[in-house]
Amino acid sequence: MALNFRSMLTGSFSTGASENPTVAMVEAAFRHHELDVRYINCEVPPDLLGDAVRGARAMGWAGFNCSLPHKVTVIEHLDGLGESAGIMGAVNCAVRRGDQFIGENTDGKGFLKSLMEKVDPAGKAVVMFGAGGAARAIGVELALAGASRITVVNRGAARGRTLVDLLNQKTAAEARFVPWEGTYAIPEGTDIVVNATSIGLYPDVEGRLDIDPETLKPGMVVADVIANPPRTLLIRDAEARGCTVVDGLGMLINQGVIGIKYWTDVDVDPTVMRATLTDIFGASD
Ligand code: NDP
Numbered sequence: 001m002a003l004n005f006r007s008m009l010t011g012s013f014s015t016g017a018s019e020n021p022t023v024a025m026v027e028a029a030f031r032h033h034e035l036d037v038r039y040i041n042c043e044v045p046p047d048l049l050g051d052a053v054r055g056a057r058a059m060g061w062a063g064f065n066c067s068l069p070h071k072v073t074v075i076e077h078l079d080g081l082g083e084s085a086g087i088m089g090a091v092n093c094a095v096r097r098g099d100q101f102i103g104e105n106t107d108g109k110g111f112l113k114s115l116m117e118k119v120d121p122a123g124k125a126v127v128m129f130g131a132g133g134a135a136r137a138i139g140v141e142l143a144l145a146g147a148s149r150i151t152v153v154n155r156g157a158a159r160g161r162t163l164v165d166l167l168n169q170k171t172a173a174e175a176r177f178v179p180w181e182g183t184y185a186i187p188e189g190t191d192i193v194v195n196a197t198s199i200g201l202y203p204d205v206e207g208r209l210d211i212d213p214e215t216l217k218p219g220m221v222v223a224d225v226i227a228n229p230p231r232t233l234l235i236r237d238a239e240a241r242g243c244t245v246v247d248g249l250g251m252l253i254n255q256g257v258i259g260i261k262y263w264t265d266v267d268v269d270p271t272v273m274r275a276t277l278t279d280i281f282g283a284s285d
Pocket of ligand 1: 107130131133154156157159196197198226248255
């Protein structure tokens, strides 16, 4: 498909433009649905982000994703924020509504959509490892979806406490922080366990969360943010203990599905996107 200015344009503003599986995944969905839309990955240095957003406005882009380090600084160049992006203070997806660019965060929404295929978090007790950007996005969406208790387990205390304070102040969930010191035993009564750390991300595929595997119980839903590889050691351990699992590929695919819906109003078929990512990341076993 040729790139021309009659096509609807979308894309990504990042600082490392070369390796981006999202491009292949989103473009595969556009091709599959015969949408005259292109997704272009643009390498944008931090000091030129405002120019890039003005360029997208001038060219009539339907929207764009942005990755680190742009997720917070992009806000000053946008016209407004969606509810969860406002609470998180981070945007990974800008959407043109009328003549405005509105900031949304599809990371947490993509996670939630994948989780909801297995369990509704309303009223559930969650243990979440990590307190970085992914954890913040997921914690806010879980809280807005009605999770009643969220225990944030993190190595660094400052980040962990900041996230817990945010959840307690801005959502109805009851959040508490537990410093991750030594092997963590998942408390009885936990319904959902989330790995929102980077442990297990390629090439550190032997990375394993320091938890007592005996405390993973059948009936728990165990979700991992790691998309590459999708079958992390956590996912394997949890399956072996009889838990229901949710891999990180679903989160990545669903944030793409949600972004495309925002930009084009089309509900795309996630299976074509999963097939593209599986090709890129290799077989899952
Ligand atoms: P950040 O760097 O913001 O946060 C990383 C988190 O992992 C921190 O809580 C950090 O703890 C923790 N961590 C890292 N290494 C260790 C370790 N060895 N032991 C204990 N804790 C550790 O990253 P993000 O939150 O942006 O991303 C986290 C992961 O989520 C990434 O791997 C990314 O690939 C994945 N992700 C997946 C998406 C998807 O669509 N599937 C979307 C977005 C992210 P501390 O604070 O103590 O340093």
